[in-house]
Amino acid sequence: MKLHTPIDKNKLKNLNAGEEIYISGTIYTARDSAHKLLLQMINNNEKLPFELNGAVIYYAGPSPTKPGEIVGSIGPTTSYRMDKYTPDILKEGAAILIGKGSRNEEVKISLLENGAIYCAALGGAGALMASKVKSSSLVAFSELGPEAIYKLEVEDFPVIVVNDLKGNDIYECH
């Protein structure tokens, strides 16, 4: 299944946990510290550095870009550390979250309530994931170094659905 950004949430309804999807278009990186700052901005009603409605958020902090490359290694980081912030991010309309590892019950409920899905990229496969990135630019929080928000243009970025909109979880399916 191929999906293009911005994501039409209607297209997520029929996806199944364990299914591979290929995302093309724009995705944004955000991990621990970036989430903390985004939440502060949401709470203060400030304008966010990118549109969260329909967004794809990738929990990742790349290694530095080598000369001649588009981006450094860029695999997913473990997602549960973002659980605390995720329901608020989902309320803002984020459609697909990408990381690795399982989420808590609150996040799973919030995904269903907001019609969003959580997917896993391959952990420890940063070089492979980098090969799917066609351009990369810094969007916000440059002071955070690898934890800054990057805008990535990706083509057929491969992820596996973990939590679908039928309430299934691939980590619990076996």
Place this chain on the structure above:
Amino acid sequence: MKRISFNNIVNSIKDSVIEINCVASKELLNKYDTGIMRENNELSKKVLINLKQNAIIAKEKMIPICQDTGTAVLFLEIGTEVVIDGGFIYDAIYEGVKLGYQEGYLRKSIVDNPLSRNNTGNNLPPIIHTKLVEGDTLSIVLLAKGAGSENMSAIKMMAPSEGINGIEKFVLETVKNAGSNPCPPITVGVGIGSNFEGVALLAKKALVKEFFEIPEDPNITKIEKDLKEKLNLLNIGPQGFGGKTSVFDVAILMEPCHIASLPVAVNINCHVIRHKKLVF
């Protein structure tokens, strides 16, 4: 006396830090292959094929296998007849780690303070464990240790009466709870004995057990083998999607302990095994 130059240590550490992060060892590639052969589940097989492909791309481009290029952890064994010419050995290690992470385009993942959390920008400080030994050899075992798996590690001060069954139960629980988080297939380092701080160090050292001259104990080998089998029946599988390859290896190190204690520590390593031994 053997004289080892400060710059020799700096350069060796620098080169090794880059090498272990970008070039997968033959052993790791073989582990992926064995897993690919064993898995029947299509998704799990495909995951392992992709992990191997990732390692091949990383080597071709000399970019990190994983973006979390880790904390540099070093076990030093310094012969009492070794003299470092041109500076202090810890300074050489700091310099080597700093240069390696800079010149190798490796991620700087260390914050200066666990609460205020500002990135130090050079991946310093490393974590160094030093042991004095007889002789004129300096050996350094270097690991790049990622945090996703480190976070899933655990320690327990058990009652001696819990014995081997209690230990196995604790290891199984720890790995089960870790699930998909530490990027399986994992390597499980188990420390048994010593004391509170000692057992954690034993578990870390167990991850690189092959680099230390530890006499083989058939009882330990059997426990390692049994645990590996039991862990692989948990059906966590590569990346947690199910399958037979949840762990690549289990390695145990034991030390004497107090009559009232049975300390046990479980240190988990992700599938990307990144370590090397340097001998001067």
